[in-house]
Amino acid sequence: MHKSLILFLILLINPLISVLAQDPSPWPAIRIERIKTLLPAALKTTGVDAWLVICRENNNDPLADHVGCENAGGTASFLFYHDKTGFHSLAFSPSSESTALDELDIHDTVISVDRSKSTMAEAATFIKEKGFKTLAINSSDTNAQADGLSYTQRKTLEGYLGTDFKGRLVSSEQVVYEWLSIKLPAEVEIMRKAAVLTAALQIEAYKHVIPGKTTDADVAAFLKKRMRELGVTDAWAPDQNPNVNSGPDRGHSHSTNKVIMPGDVIQTDFGIRVHDRWVTDIQRFAYVLQPGETKAPNHIQYAWESGRNGGFAAFKAMKPGVKGIEVDAAQSVMMKKAGSGYVPWSTGHPVGYVAHDTGPNLGGSRTKSVRPAAHKKLKVGMVFAFDGFHSWKRKDGTYKTISVEEMVVIKEKGAEYLIPPQQDIILIPSD
Template sequence: MKRILPILLLLFAFSLSCSPPVQETPKPAADWSDNPWPEIRKERINRLLPEAMRAARVDCWLVICRENHNDPIASHIGGENAGGTAVFLFYLDEEGFHSLVFSPDGEATALDELDIHEEVRRVERGVSTLEEAAAFIRGKNFESIAVNSSESNALADGLSYSQRLQLEEVLGDEARKLISSTDLVYEWLSIKLPAEVEIMRQAAQLASDFQYEAYAMIEPGKTTDAEVAKFLKAKMAEYGVKDAWHPDQNPNVNSGPDRGHSHATDKVIMPGDVIQIDFGVKLYDIWVSDIQRFAYVLKEGENEAPADIQQHWQHGKAGSRVALAAMKPGVKGVEVDRAQRVLMEAAGSEYVMWSTGHPVGYVAHDVGPNLGGAQSPSIRPAAQKELKKGMVFAFDGFHAWKRADGTTKTISVEEMAVVTENGAEYLIQPQEELILVK
């Protein structure tokens, strides 16, 4: 173990010398009306989806969309406004990639005008779109037909039980070709286009900026964790952005011992506290960020954090840097986690149950490799997946210690990074020093 640590630190230093400089994103205006999603979605379908289908060895993907209880993938394929049952087909043949929709006549005009799909076929009132799609499929002789039934990925599990029964009935013998879309959805959603990364860069910068402002409004001995959270909610309303995850726990502000994923409480912030804010915003109602910033509340007569707190901070920051250095195409998620665990053990960190990181994009815990599994591989199967260019992660630099009262406090400085051709780079400037609350 002692021989491994210097090697990791050397690799980390080398990666920093070779990494491109981090570009800070200017704070955008509070206007999100010009949504780039329609064009980005179209590019994702026509550029990334064929690649994902080939990677998952799928030659046809069938998605059923409907009103009020829609498939979770609906907005990604243009089916979010479905009324009656619509069937979306994506397939590969000798001529290339195709997208074909069997749409009820009442919604077909608007869907066709979006110009997302190669063809939108109108299905007359009283005629089953499922039967029309099944007739088309029987004529194509596909080897496999992926549908959204998945045990491991909620975004690939949108096909209801009754829809599955109806589909199998109209397909007849072709139903034996139905397979899960788990791998296909994984391959497609885990990669983000450069334009999407830039939007997430903005979301990350906003989340970071708001946290610095929140720390500046704290009055030790008066301000509560919940009041800091309320301040951040007000900033979100001012800028017209939404919560990156459930509003009850976004943000999580905690000036006491570890609480895990939680809501902010009425604890009063006191001198000597180490404060954690876990916070993210959603832009255009599509893309999210997940950023944590840490602060120390100065005691009377202090101009800097005590030596032990500074040391804990440096250990946590080093963990983030080593994790970033380990992130590159072809590396498994578990290897990124393991790189940090080696450093944590050498630094004397207490046990930390959480994974080093997770994919982030359309949701805070998105589809892609899990940066974990070094401690409990059986519960993190996605940790065995390889990183690819275009994947975006939120990940923590960990260090945990026992407080005087026997409880545990964890520094988990959370940053966001995108995997590049040869490595990974932070989306925004990472936190370099503990924020000091006077």
């Protein structure tokens, strides 16, 4: 086994201690810091005077636990705003939950509202008194995380605010974008440790492959077992995590019962969730040596190096102020030079609270349809998962794509890998 792979396995224990042993979760303190430091900047950047989040029991807003209303029973109203004295966070909470909420010290002020009264009505009165010119609410047709306000809640709110305020209501999607897309240094460090674990587990799984016997589903089952043992959960849909594929391209999919054979290239797309909050998204590739082989054949090695180099080109392009589509274009140039087949997927995406998080999309240069997020600029504190691509036609006419996936954080001078990138394709012996 390559020395770098052995090093990853040696490093397995320390990340486990760092990621899993911390109790209680760091989220409550991080959430407060995010509200106090990043949210005011998000409001100023978007030019919004105030942001209102309405929470409720059973069918809560997607951002409930980001603003501290995950335990809402009756309807609660959370307001974030700037005035002449600075930034403020104000919660109108049903009396039955207000004491516990106030004890958490998330918000500057918690106003207890008798359960016979409406927190939305109380919030609306305050909003009208302040005379905000713009009020952001969670209604969006582009960002599900900013679309938590139901139709009936909106109609009720509009009734309380009156017709004079109807034209002042704006979507919170830009506020949410600016707020969620940036991660605090403490959050990046948590994801860094989780990324080490994610990659190490994939390498551990490859050690257990027996060509001609082990199936893709067996490798996935091994990783599921290790996740349960270590107390981490899935970064995305459990049925598709991990996606282990030793055959032709399948895109985002589940692992099948295909038997892994000599000559196969194995793709493992895998992510974990730690502290029930932060996620990773990393791919590692392996080649199964055929009898008598000591290294990958030239065409496989070329595909590997081309994909890896495409990823390096994208990495070098990731700097503050660069648009997502420009990162994708940097890799597309390399793919064309290397003779890669067409790859429909974007070079990368934000990652953090979900696998495909809020932020710029690193795509669009190879497609006719370009997502609006591809024209967004990278900023310091954003975290991305991104792929190095090379696609080729197999003998049976199907395609296989190298898409080795790494994670980075954007710093002042450019991107920084969370963990060392995969430099060499992993070799699995068959005899």
